[in-house]
Amino acid sequence: MSxxxxxxxxxxxxxxxxxxxxxEPVSAQELSDELGIPIATCYRRIDELTEHDLLExxxxxxxxxxxxxxVYRRNVDQVCVDFEExxxxxxxxxxxxxxxxxxAWRTLSxx
Amino acid sequence: MIQLTxxxxxxxxxxxxxxxxxxxxxxxxxxxxAGKSILCLQYIYNGVDEFxxxxxxxxxxxxxxxxxxxxxxxxFDKWPEYVADxxxxxxxxxxxxxxxxxxxxxxxxxxxxxxxxxxxLVLDSLAMFELFFDDExxxxxxxxxxxxxxxxxxxxxxxxxxxxxxxxxxxxGLANYLTDGNIYLIQTPTDSGVNRYVWVAKMxxxxxxxxxxxxxIDWGGIQIHPSxxxxxxxxxGDPPI
Numbered sequence: 643m644s645x646x647x648x649x650x651x652x653x654x655x656x657x658x659x660x661x662x663x664x665x666e667p668v669s670a671q672e673l674s675d676e677l678g679i680p681i682a683t684c685y686r687r688i689d690e691l692t693e694h695d696l697l698e699x700x701x702x703x704x705x706x707x708x709x710x711x712x713v714y715r716r717n718v719d720q721v722c723v724d725f726e727e728x729x730x731x732x733x734x735x736x737x738x739x740x741x742x743x744x745x746a747w748r749t750l751s752x753x
Numbered sequence: 754m755i756q757l758t759x760x761x762x763x764x765x766x767x768x769x770x771x772x773x774x775x776x777x778x779x780x781x782x783x784x785x786x787a788g789k790s791i792l793c794l795q796y797i798y799n800g801v802d803e804f805x806x807x808x809x810x811x812x813x814x815x816x817x818x819x820x821x822x823x824x825x826x827x828x829f830d831k832w833p834e835y836v837a838d839x840x841x842x843x844x845x846x847x848x849x850x851x852x853x854x855x856x857x858x859x860x861x862x863x864x865x866x867x868x869x870x871x872x873x874l875v876l877d878s879l880a881m882f883e884l885f886f887d888d889e890x891x892x893x894x895x896x897x898x899x900x901x902x903x904x905x906x907x908x909x910x911x912x913x914x915x916x917x918x919x920x921x922x923x924x925x926g927l928a929n930y931l932t933d934g935n936i937y938l939i940q941t942p943t944d945s946g947v948n949r950y951v952w953v954a955k956m957x958x959x960x961x962x963x964x965x966x967x968x969x970i971d972w973g974g975i976q977i978h979p980s981x982x983x984x985x986x987x988x989x990g991d992p993p994i
Contacts, residue, residue: 738856739885740895746863747898750905 645723645731651694652721656687660697666748667700667713688714696733755958758806758873758909761799762792764977768953768962775909777957778900779934780879782914782923787938788949788970789913791827793875794820795974796911798829800873801840808873809842809865809908813881817845827974842871855885866906874903874910879928882912893927900932920950933957939965951977 651657656679663673674684691697692714700715720734757772766772773779783789790812797808812820817836820843824832835841842865849858865871876882882899886892903910912932918924920939929935935955940947952965968977 737885737887739859740891742856742859742863743895743898743902746902750901 645729648694648696648721648731648733649723651690651696654687654690656683657691660684660687660691661716661718664697664714664716667703667715669703669711669713671711673714757959759799759804760792760796761803762795762975762977764966764968764979765951765975767979768951768966768977769956770960770962773909773911774933774956774958776904776907777933778903778910778912779936779956780914780928780932781911781936781938782916782929783938784916784919784940787916787940788968788975789938790814790823790877791970792936792938792975793877793911793913794824794827794829797841797873797875798824798832798835801835802829802831806872807840807842807870808875809844809862809871810875810877811844811849811862812875812877813846813849814877815845816847817843820845828972829974863902866902866908869907871908874908876910876912878913878915880915889927893931896928896931929955938968951975 652661656677659677659679660673663677668676670681670684670688673679673688674681677684679687688697692699696716696718697714698717700713702710703713705711717735718733719736722732722734724730724732756775757769758775759766759772760769781789781792793810797810800806800808810820815823821833821836832841836843844858844862849855851858879896883892883896886895900910912928914926914928916924916937920937920941923937933955934953934957937952937954939950939952941950949968949970950965951968953961953963955961962979966977966979968975970976
């Protein structure tokens with residue numbers, strides 16, 4: 643995947659807002675509601691971001707009305723764009739250790 | 754009524770007025786060679802040997818075989834047997850640092866914690882644990898989350914902390930504030946070797962003896978002498994530092 647591609651994806655309307663809001667796992671509907679994004683656009687952006695590994699499907703959780711809903715969480719902490727030599731985009735992934743501790747800690751509070 | 758977890762270490766439980774507060778996390782600080790790992794080893798061993806409580810020993814510093822040899826050299830003969838039976842679960846340097854992949858070890862560890870099979874845990878050392886986090890804020894956040902996870906899973910934990918400065922100077926880091934208990938192991942050089950002391954500086958929810966008491970490391974592990982005269986900075990002769 644080319645660097646320009648990632649920039650394109652990030653540059654799409656709402657992409658940055660979605661990444662900003664997915665520090666904790668969030669569903670498409672919640673994103674749409676909270677950020678005021680039309681739901682169809684929201685799904686499209688989620689697909690694009692997931693395709694580029696910027697966002698990941700975190701879990702299928704059971705909603706209050708007992709339906710399965712997908713929740714997403716961002717996969718990056720930082721994106722660096724370097725123009726100095728040749729355009730390069732460096733995606734700093736979230737550390738896995740922090741992810742796992744976050745998850746374990748969150749399930750504590752649920753219990 | 755506060756529940757206590759006995760260390761089974763001679764004299765230490767007396768100073769602690771019974772033991773470490775159950776489900777708490779205590780930082781064990783000291784210079785290299787002060788006896789931190791021995792105290793931890795003994796805590797886990799006694800757990801199984803005297804109190805029927807299983808333990809997890811996480812070490813970034815040693816291999817399982819180093820640990821076994823250390824245990825046997827102190828007279829903890831049944832260490833290999835307890836490890837084989839699963840009463841002591843060792844995550845050693847090789848496992849924890851395999852392919853630099855602490856995160857898969859975290860998965861295994863978290864599974865073990867949720868098992869409810871273990872009551873005691875040792876993490877040797879804090880410094881290595883902190884290497885997995887990027888900045889002070891992350892270190893602080895994840896130490897808190899980690900200790901929460903330990904507490905909620907019913908583990909009474911010791912974490913070792915390398916102390917750079919020599920007593921009576923102490924490095925007091927965030928970790929000292931974030932943990933429930935602080936135990937310092939102190940060694941001061943003498944003509945014939947070293948004098949060793951232990952100081953329990955803090956134990957939340959528990960009334961402790963805060964004097965500094967002499968201790969020895971010998972066959973059988975650590976022995977503390979709560980009745981001996983406490984360490985004094987005003988002693989005769991040259992000051993120890």
